[in-house]
Amino acid sequence: MAVDAAPAPAAARGSLANFAWRHPTIVLGGTLLLLTTLIAIFAPWVASQDPRFMAPVNRLQAPSAAFWFGTDNLGRDIFARTVFGARISLVVGLSVAIISIVIGLAIGLAAGYYRKFDSVIMRVMDGMMAIPAILLAIALVSLNRASVGIVIVAIAIPEIPRVVRLVRSVVLTTREQPYVEAAIGGGSRDWKIIGRHLLPSTIAPLVVQATYITASAILTEAALSFLGVGVPPEIPTWGNMIASSRLFLARAPWTIFFPGACLALVILAVNLVGDGLRDRLDPRLRRRM
Amino acid sequence: MTAASPAPILQVENLQKYFPVQRGLLRRTVAQIQAVDGVSFTINPGETLCLVGESGCGKSTVGKLILRFIDPTGGRILLGGEDIAGLKPDQMRRHRRNAQMVFQDPYASLNPRLTAGTIIGEPLENFETLSASEREQRVAGVLEKVGLRGEAMRRYPFEFSGGQRQRLGIARALVVNPQLIIADEPVSALDVSVQAQVLNLLMDLQDEFKLAYLFVSHDLGVVEHIGHRVAVMYLGRIVELAPKEDLFEAALHPYSQALIDAAPLPDPRARRRRLLVEGDVPSPINPPSGCRFHTRCVFAIPRCMAEEPALRETVPGRFVACHLREPGDTAPLAIPAAKQSA
Numbered sequence: 293m294a295v296d297a298a299p300a301p302a303a304a305r306g307s308l309a310n311f312a313w314r315h316p317t318i319v320l321g322g323t324l325l326l327l328t329t330l331i332a333i334f335a336p337w338v339a340s341q342d343p344r345f346m347a348p349v350n351r352l353q354a355p356s357a358a359f360w361f362g363t364d365n366l367g368r369d370i371f372a373r374t375v376f377g378a379r380i381s382l383v384v385g386l387s388v389a390i391i392s393i394v395i396g397l398a399i400g401l402a403a404g405y406y407r408k409f410d411s412v413i414m415r416v417m418d419g420m421m422a423i424p425a426i427l428l429a430i431a432l433v434s435l436n437r438a439s440v441g442i443v444i445v446a447i448a449i450p451e452i453p454r455v456v457r458l459v460r461s462v463v464l465t466t467r468e469q470p471y472v473e474a475a476i477g478g479g480s481r482d483w484k485i486i487g488r489h490l491l492p493s494t495i496a497p498l499v500v501q502a503t504y505i506t507a508s509a510i511l512t513e514a515a516l517s518f519l520g521v522g523v524p525p526e527i528p529t530w531g532n533m534i535a536s537s538r539l540f541l542a543r544a545p546w547t548i549f550f551p552g553a554c555l556a557l558v559i560l561a562v563n564l565v566g567d568g569l570r571d572r573l574d575p576r577l578r579r580r581m
Numbered sequence: 582m583t584a585a586s587p588a589p590i591l592q593v594e595n596l597q598k599y600f601p602v603q604r605g606l607l608r609r610t611v612a613q614i615q616a617v618d619g620v621s622f623t624i625n626p627g628e629t630l631c632l633v634g635e636s637g638c639g640k641s642t643v644g645k646l647i648l649r650f651i652d653p654t655g656g657r658i659l660l661g662g663e664d665i666a667g668l669k670p671d672q673m674r675r676h677r678r679n680a681q682m683v684f685q686d687p688y689a690s691l692n693p694r695l696t697a698g699t700i701i702g703e704p705l706e707n708f709e710t711l712s713a714s715e716r717e718q719r720v721a722g723v724l725e726k727v728g729l730r731g732e733a734m735r736r737y738p739f740e741f742s743g744g745q746r747q748r749l750g751i752a753r754a755l756v757v758n759p760q761l762i763i764a765d766e767p768v769s770a771l772d773v774s775v776q777a778q779v780l781n782l783l784m785d786l787q788d789e790f791k792l793a794y795l796f797v798s799h800d801l802g803v804v805e806h807i808g809h810r811v812a813v814m815y816l817g818r819i820v821e822l823a824p825k826e827d828l829f830e831a832a833l834h835p836y837s838q839a840l841i842d843a844a845p846l847p848d849p850r851a852r853r854r855r856l857l858v859e860g861d862v863p864s865p866i867n868p869p870s871g872c873r874f875h876t877r878c879v880f881a882i883p884r885c886m887a888e889e890p891a892l893r894e895t896v897p898g899r900f901v902a903c904h905l906r907e908p909g910d911t912a913p914l915a916i917p918a919a920k921q922s923a
Contacts, residue, residue, distance in 0.1 A: 470690035471700075477648055478704035478753065479677040488703075492694050 315572055321564030328558055332378040339372035343528045352544045362546040364536065373528040374550050380517075380529040381510045381558060384444055388509035389502045391448040396455025397494065401486055403456060404463025414460070417453035425450040425512050426519070433521045440523050443516060447509045458501055462494045496573035503566030507559045514555055530555045588662065589623040590761045590793040591647065591680070596620045596656035596666075598642055602866060612866045616642045618817040619656075621892070626760065627787060629794040631804040631825070633840070634814035635862055640797045643814075644763045647795065648682055649673050661760065678708045681754035685766040687746035691738040697724075697749050698734030704757045719756060726789075727752045728782060744775035748782065755786065763795045768803060780807050801844040805829055810898075813837040816865055816873040819892060822900040831913050833901040836874050838913050856916045872904065880905055880914055 312319040331338050347367035355362040361370035403413040429446035436442050466472065467490060475485050516522030517531025525532060530551040537547035597620075599613040617639040624630045632640040646653045649665065658666040665676050681704070684690035691700055701720045705711060711719065721731030727748040738746055747767060754762050764783070768776040784807060786792060798804050804811055805825060812822040813836065821834040832838040835856065842855035860877050863869050869876050875885035884904050892902040895910045905914060 469692075470684045470686055471692040473650055474682065474684060474690050474750075474753065475692075475703060476650065477677060477682045478757075479674050479707035480703060481674070481707070484703075484707075488695070489692055 315568050317564040318568030318572065321561040321566075321568065324557060324561035325565060328378055328554075328561070329382060331375055332382050335375045335379060339369070339375040341369035341372040343368060343372040343376040344526065345369070352540060352547070354544070355546055361550040362544065364533070364544075364547050365540055370533070370547060370550055373533055374530070374554055377528045377530045377533060377551060378554065378558070380440065380523055380527060381513065381555070383440065384447065384513040385506040385510040385562070387444045388448045388451060389505045391444065392451035392505055393455050393498055393502055395448075396452045397459050397491075397498065399452070400456040400459025400494070401463060401490065404460040405467065405482070405486055405490065410460075413456070417456050420450060421453040423450050426515060429512070429516050430519070430521045433516075438522070438524045440527075443513055443522050446516075447512045451505050451509070454505075455498070455501060458497055459494050462497060463490050466490050466493045496569075500566055500570040500573065503562050503569065507562040507566070510555070510559060510562070587625065589625050589659075590661060591624040591795070592657075592659040593623070593643075593647065594621050594657040594659070596643065596646060596658065597654040598639070598646055598651065599654045614865050615817050615868055616865060617646065617653075618868075620814070620817070620819055621656075622812055622819065622822060624761065624793045624795060626793055627791040629787065629796050629807055629809045631796045631798060631808035631811045632814060633798055633801065633804055633811060635799065635840075637862060637865070638814045639817040639865075640799075640814050641765050644682070644765045644795060644797050647763060648677070648680060674707075678704075678757050679759055680761040680763065681757065681759040683747070683750050683754050683762060683764040683767045686770055687743050687750055688738075688770075690750055691746060693738055695737075696734060697736055697738065697741070700738070701734065701749065701753045701756050704753060708757050720752075723752045723756045726755065726786065742775075743771050744779060747771060747775075747779050751779075751782065751786070755790075758790070759792070761793045761795065763797070765797045766799070767796075769798070769800060776803065777806075783807065801829075801841060813840060816862065816868050818873060818902065819900075820874065820902050822892065824898055827899055827911075831911060833895060833899065833906050833910055833913065834874075834903050835878050835880050835905075835914060854916055856913075872902070879917060 345368060347363075350359070350363045350367040351365055353359055353363040353367075359369050359371065361374060364370055364373070399413060399417075403410045425447055428449060429443060432442050432446040472485060472489050475489050480488075513522055514529065514531030514534070517529045518535040520532070520535065522531055523529055533551040534548055534555075537544070537551075540547055596617055598617040599615055601610040602612040602614060603609065604611045620639075620643055622630060632643060634640050642651070645651050647658055647660070649668070649670075653666050656666060657664050660676055661679055663676070665673060668676070691697075698717065698720050701723060702716050705716050705719055717734070720734050724731050724733055729745060729748055729752070733741070733745075733749075738749065741749065750767070767783070768779050771779060780803060783794065787794060794807075796804070796807060808825040810822065811825050811828045812819045813828070813832075813834065814820070815836050821828065821832065821837045823833070828837060829841060832841050836858070839856045839858040842853075842857075846853075856879070858877050863873070863876055869886075871887050872878070872881075872885040872890050875881040878885065882904065888904065890902045890904045892900045893906075893908070894900050895906055895908050899911075901910075
C-alpha cells in the first residue's frame, strides 16, 4: 500500500494498441467472444439456410461452396445449425453466470456480514455443492417439459455455492479492515456498510468467476444436449449436433468437427478473458484506482 | 474521580472484557483472556486522558469497548451521562455522534475506493439531513480546519501523504462535532517530523472545540506533549492515574517508574538512575495472583502475591494501585542499588 504506487496515467488512458499489447489474452478472447455474439444475434442473416430445413437428398454431404460446413444425416445445413447453436450456448452461459452471481452474491454478503447466519448458510451451501449439475438437470428436465429456462436453472443452482464461498471469503477479509470499523463508528447502517464498503471489493473476483461459470455452463449445456435431456431437440445446439453426429463419425467427420470446434473455441475465448481479467484485476499486480 | 470538575463527558466504571479461548470440535471455552479487568476513569470536557502501557496491556481494547466495536463483558460506560455498555447496535448508533475515533493506521482506515469527500461526508449522511451541496460545504469546512484545502475532497486517499491521510481521519471524526475523540495511537504510524504537526493539530482542535480526548499510546514522549492526565495500564488494569506533570516527575507505581525510566532521553550524554524491569509480561490468560506486577517487581513483598491492591488516592488527583504506597506519598520508591543501571 505505498502512496507512490499510483497508476501510470498513460496506461489508464492508453491507446487500444497499448492495451492489446499489455493484455493480449483479454483482447484475443474478447474479440472471439464479440464475434460469436454478433454471429448469434444476427444468425438469420449470417446463415442463408434454415437450420431446421431437411433435404434428405443432400444428406451427409462434405463441405462445399453450397454447404460450407457440409450437411448432416437429415440433409440439414451444418453451417446454419452451428450459427444458430451459438445462440443457445451464449444465452445459457450468460444467464447461468448472471443468475448464480446475483443469488450467490446476496447469500455470500449475508453469510460474511451476519456471522450468526454463517454456519447455517454454509452447511446448506456444502449440501448444494454435493449435487452434480448433470443429475440435477436430468431430474428437473424429466419432471418438467424440456426448455431452455429449465436447463439454465438446473445449471445455475450448483454454481451458487461457489459464488457464495468466494463472496463470503472476500467479505470476511474486507470487514476486518479499519475503514469498515470507521464506517460503523461513523454511524453507518448495515446496508451502507455492505453496499459501500464490502460489495465493491467483491466485484473484481466476481467478474473473473463469472467467466469461469460461463464456460462451465456452456459445457454443461452441451453435455445435457448430448445426453438428450437439455433443450428441446428441435432447437439446434452444439451439444445435440455432436450427439446426433456420433453415429456417422467415420463417414462424415465434418458433422462433429464444426460444432465441436466452435464449442472449444468459445470456451477458450471465455477462459482467455477470465485469465486476463484475473491478472489485470489482481490488486497485487496493479492498483485499480 | 476529579471531584471539583463538572459533569464528565465519559465515565468508565469497572470495565471488563474477557475474550474466551475456545478449543475443540464443540468450541468449548477453555479459558478467558482477561484483556481488560476492572478499569475505571473519567474524562472531562476539553481534557486529554492518555492511556499508556506495553503492547497487549489492553489499552486499545479499552478504546474499542467505549465505542462498542466490541462488547464489554462487564462494567458501565457513561457517555454524556447515559450508560451505553448494554445498548444494542441500533440503539448505539445514535450515540456514536458524541464519540468518534481516530485510527492508528492512516492507510487502512480510509477506504481506497472512495474520495476523501465521500469518506468524510459519510458520518454527516448518517447523522444530519443535508443537501449534497450543504454537505460539501461542511466537508470543505472541516478539511480546512485540519489544514487541508477544500478541493482535497475530490481526491482519493492514495493521492495523500501519510500525515495528510491522518488529517483526513481527524476530519472524519470531527465532522459531526463530537464531544469525545478516541485516538488509538494516531501518530505511531507517522514520521517523527509529521507526528509533531498532527499532535499540534489535535491540540489546536481541542482548544477550539473543547474536545475531550482519550489518547491511547505507548510513546511517552507523545504523551508528555499532549496529555493532561495519564493512566498507566498493566495487564488489563490501571496501576496508576495521575496528572501528567506529577507522573513524569515522580511516578508512584514501580511499573510506571520503570516505564518512564525506559523511555529514551534525547541527550546521549545524559546519565540517570533507572529502574529496570526483568522478564516478559505474563499471559493475560492466567494473570499472576494478587498484584499482577509482582512477578517482575523489584519491591515485591509477600502481600503482593496474595492480595490485589486497589487503586487508591494518595494525594488529591493521584491514584496508585500498590501495597507499598501510603496516602501522602509523592516520591518514587527508592531503587535498590542492585536493580538500577546508569
